Amino acid sequence: MSKKTVLACAVCGSRNYSTASKETQTDRLELKKFCKTCGTHTVHRETK
Numbered sequence: 001m002s003k004k005t006v007l008a009c010a011v012c013g014s015r016n017y018s019t020a021s022k023e024t025q026t027d028r029l030e031l032k033k034f035c036k037t038c039g040t041h042t043v044h045r046e047t048k
């Protein structure tokens, strides 16, 4: 069973992406993704 993880832009806070993560995962995800609000690639972090 996996839960859905939402990734939010660290710059503007927009929630642009969601991904499935395993429940055993403890580290906070940080991925570089394109943010259409910022218009560039920014770091996206896992949110609750």
Ligand SMILES: [Zn+2]
Residues within 6 Å of the ligand: 009, 010, 011, 012, 013, 014, 035, 036, 037, 038, 039, 042
């Ligand atoms: Zn952004």
